[in-house]
Amino acid sequence: MANRGPKIQFIRHGRRWCAWLAGGGALLAAGAWLWLQEPNGAVGAADAVAAPTSAHAATSASAGAPPALSPFWSLARDAEDRVLAEHYRQAGVATATPPLGSRISPEEWEARRVDARWCAEDGLRAGDGLSPLPGDSKSLSQAKSKQVDEAIRLLRTRSQPMFSAVAEWLQYRYAEDEAARGQAQENLQNLARSSRLPLAVFLALRAECVGGSVTCTRVPAALWAEVEPDNRLAWLAQLAETRQPQEQRRVLLRAAEAPRQFDYSRHVLHVLLSLPMSGSPGLRAASQVLLRADAAASEDLVGAPTLQHLCKTLHVRDAEVQWACTSLAEQLWRDSEDRQGHNLALALAAGSAVDKLVWGERAQELKLVEDQDAFETVAGIKDLQRQALGCGGYQTQFQQLADYAAFGEWRYLQGRQVVRAQAEALEQAKKSQP
Numbered sequence: 001m002a003n004r005g006p007k008i009q010f011i012r013h014g015r016r017w018c019a020w021l022a023g024g025g026a027l028l029a030a031g032a033w034l035w036l037q038e039p040n041g042a043v044g045a046a047d048a049v050a051a052p053t054s055a056h057a058a059t060s061a062s063a064g065a066p067p068a069l070s071p072f073w074s075l076a077r078d079a080e081d082r083v084l085a086e087h088y089r090q091a092g093v094a095t096a097t098p099p100l101g102s103r104i105s106p107e108e109w110e111a112r113r114v115d116a117r118w119c120a121e122d123g124l125r126a127g128d129g130l131s132p133l134p135g136d137s138k139s140l141s142q143a144k145s146k147q148v149d150e151a152i153r154l155l156r157t158r159s160q161p162m163f164s165a166v167a168e169w170l171q172y173r174y175a176e177d178e179a180a181r182g183q184a185q186e187n188l189q190n191l192a193r194s195s196r197l198p199l200a201v202f203l204a205l206r207a208e209c210v211g212g213s214v215t216c217t218r219v220p221a222a223l224w225a226e227v228e229p230d231n232r233l234a235w236l237a238q239l240a241e242t243r244q245p246q247e248q249r250r251v252l253l254r255a256a257e258a259p260r261q262f263d264y265s266r267h268v269l270h271v272l273l274s275l276p277m278s279g280s281p282g283l284r285a286a287s288q289v290l291l292r293a294d295a296a297a298s299e300d301l302v303g304a305p306t307l308q309h310l311c312k313t314l315h316v317r318d319a320e321v322q323w324a325c326t327s328l329a330e331q332l333w334r335d336s337e338d339r340q341g342h343n344l345a346l347a348l349a350a351g352s353a354v355d356k357l358v359w360g361e362r363a364q365e366l367k368l369v370e371d372q373d374a375f376e377t378v379a380g381i382k383d384l385q386r387q388a389l390g391c392g393g394y395q396t397q398f399q400q401l402a403d404y405a406a407f408g409e410w411r412y413l414q415g416r417q418v419v420r421a422q423a424e425a426l427e428q429a430k431k432s433q434p
Contacts, residue, residue, distance in 0.1 A: 084120045091116040091280065115282020119391035143287035148174045151291070154275055165191055165200035166271045172207050182210040192219045198228045202264040205237065206299065221302070225254075232258035232331065236303030239310075249321065252310055256324035261335035269295040269405045277398060281391035289397045296404050301340045311348055326352040333362060337408030339373065342366050369410065372417040 088094050091112050098109040118139075148170055155167035168188040175181035185207045191197075192204035201224045209216035221241045224234040235255035242248045272292050278285040311325035325348050333345035346366065349359045404412045 087116040087120040115280060115284055118283040119281055143283050144290055147287045147291050151275055161195040161197045162199055165203050166268050169203045178210050185210060189219055196227045199264050199267050230259050231262045233261055236307060239306050240303040248310060253320060253324050256327040263337045265299040266405050273402055273405055281394045285394040292401050296401060298338045298409055301344060304344050308347055312351055337410055368417060369413045372413045
């Protein structure tokens with residue numbers, strides 16, 4: 001019998017599986033019918049066998065023989081085995097080990113068989129709390145850990161500060177213990193100071209100290225504004241760490257004067273997408289999608305609470321602060337890549353002297369994007385954690401992530417909203433036809 005591996009519950013199936021299931025179902029039905037026609041057959045056959053000559057022999061016989069399966073369950077097992085064997089054949093790994101002369105290493109051969117087994121048991125599987133559905137979360141978690149280790153190894157071979165920063169960030173985020181996380185945090189801080197690379201500083205600011213360590217230090221947000229003075233997000237990050245009122249006012253005005261807004265939230269995703277991807281569906285592709293989906297999550301907009309507080313308390317009596325808050329509202333709406341920035345822009349505009357009609361239209365635009373985000377929870381980027389666990393659309397999932405990285409959350413959701421509206425209009429037109 002083929003090596004079946006861990007059992008993973010069937011939940012969602014494609015056309016190929018439906019065909020196999022139909023054949024297996026016919027066999028199961030036939031077996032069940034025969035079994036029901038002769039309910040006493042098994043008993044009669046058992047009675048015809050001579051009984052053991054002693055209690056000791058009976059005990060030995062029952063202990064040594066494997067439990068017998070009914071014809072019904074034997075047919076079910078055989079049907080699943082045939083599905084698995086077909087997936088092995090299609091993946092080019094029909095035998096348990098590579099044949100003589102094969103150019104595929106035994107390790108890669110086994111990995112391909114694991115991928116084939118994953119697809120044979122196709123469906124949505126739970127992954128460590130990512131989904132309420134039952135499934136093989138241990139296999140997926142282990143595969144994702146291997147992907148993290150492999151990504152770190154590949155990035156460190158590139159010997160450039162940008163890739164080193166992402167490698168240390170992955171080490172920090174996915175460390176198995178506090179000691180490893182603390183070391184990665186320290187490495188990331190040192191890299192930010194030595195390279196003065198904006199991405200390294202951005203990631204270092206997000207690498208919190210571990211376990212209340214008294215020796216842990218973080219780079220100040222002022223370093224980001226120092227190495228990238230034209231980026232208003234750097235000044236907003238510094239604003240979050242500024243306590244003296246006059247200095248807060250100075251940093252606020254400087255943020256409003258900054259000519260551009262560059263968000264590094266999705267740069268880890270950009271870098272991960274530059275690494276080799278699995279060329280076939282299966283457990284490896286699923287774990288790669290999950291790792292990249294993690295990196296697609298939006299980061300908090302640092303400095304937003306402080307900015308809102310200052311604009312609310314100072315804009316009435318300080319004309320320059322009022323100008324800065326109004327300017328930042330316009331800039332954040334124009335340049336933000338995610339919904340957080342647009343929500344902050346609306347909040348700033350609510351307390352400023354702005355065109356209420358224009359901002360009312362913008363609020364409606366935000367609502368459409370929010371609605372699309374809610375829809376994506378069921379069928380989009382947020383559902384990649386579950387979509388990835390099947391084998392039918394992994395290339396589409398990689399493309400979704402590439403689009404998300406290229407356009408940012410805001411434009412990605414707007415584009416998806418347009419596509420969705422067109423699809424719904426087409427469906428409605430079909431229904432209205434006679």
